[in-house]
Amino acid sequence: MISSQDITGLILAGGRGSRMGGVDKGLQPFKGQPLALHALQRLQPQVGQCMLNANRSLDTYQGFGAPVHPDVLPDYAGPLAGFLTGLSHCTTEWLLTVPCDSPCFPLDLAQRMTAAAQQASATIVLAAGPEVGRDGTLQVRPQPVFALLHRSVLPSLQAFVAAGGRKIDAWTAQHPQALCTFDAPGDNVQAFANANTLQELMALQKMPNTAD
Template identity: 55%
Template structure:
């Protein structure tokens, strides 16, 4: 078993949120609190430490009480830029990542990813759900060994951006979760309102 104290959690909130009109997605209100704060509070009991990856409004994120790190790579390289920032700052052997816009992710997410990663002796464990019978990766929900940083740096500097493509180049395991709704995310303000009404 991997102790939770050996895992740092990272809330990825560094995107441009173009489908949300360019607002800072992690700061949008969900049930009276910013989305990113929901993610921090849900992730914190599952890991030893939590940090946030953000590229705008850093003071607002810092007010959530955890360290905040911007991308180490310019021009918004997507979630992998956040992964890289987290891996560079991580002081534990493992990093668990979640997006800022899925406030109902499983409360046993990290424990299940950790169990599968250990069982498979993998470097990366990634959540997946069934969609019409097909297993679909939830690529920002993953647990990785911090030793993958070097490979990620090479991947990003080669101009690549796809999380699953990079993950499959490592020792990789998919971890199936039964409830796809737990991974529902808000890409638009309408989706955010709907998510708040449903949950």
């Protein structure tokens, strides 16, 4: 069994925030506190320890009480840069990543992701969950920034990004992986809703039961 103590949680807050007008997305308010802090507090009970990946406002992030690590790659190189940073600082067997802009992710995320890893003997597990499509219908889609990574995949990720790779699925395809689907009765349909714009953030705050 994979214990929660074997997992380090990583909040990904290192993006440019381009679609939010360049603001630091992780510091935008949600339910009375910064998005990244909300995500951190939601993840902490599920794992042994947590850290944050951020590239600016480092003093503010450090005030959240968890270690803060800027990207080990330059120029805001995307989610894989966050994965690489997290794995480079991870001292446990597993790293669980969550983005700062999806503050309603499941409270049993770690438990179900590790169960999927064990069942499939996978070194990478990616989440999949319900989203409301542009046509208004509910669809289950991969959520690749919600990733459970075994620390043994670090060398391959280093080689992949050194060769210019930036796409998550192109890298994860190199490893035994599993998909952990969150679409059972009782799952929150807004669990993986994210706020790419200030308008989306405002809409997310108005949705009922978004923190359940």
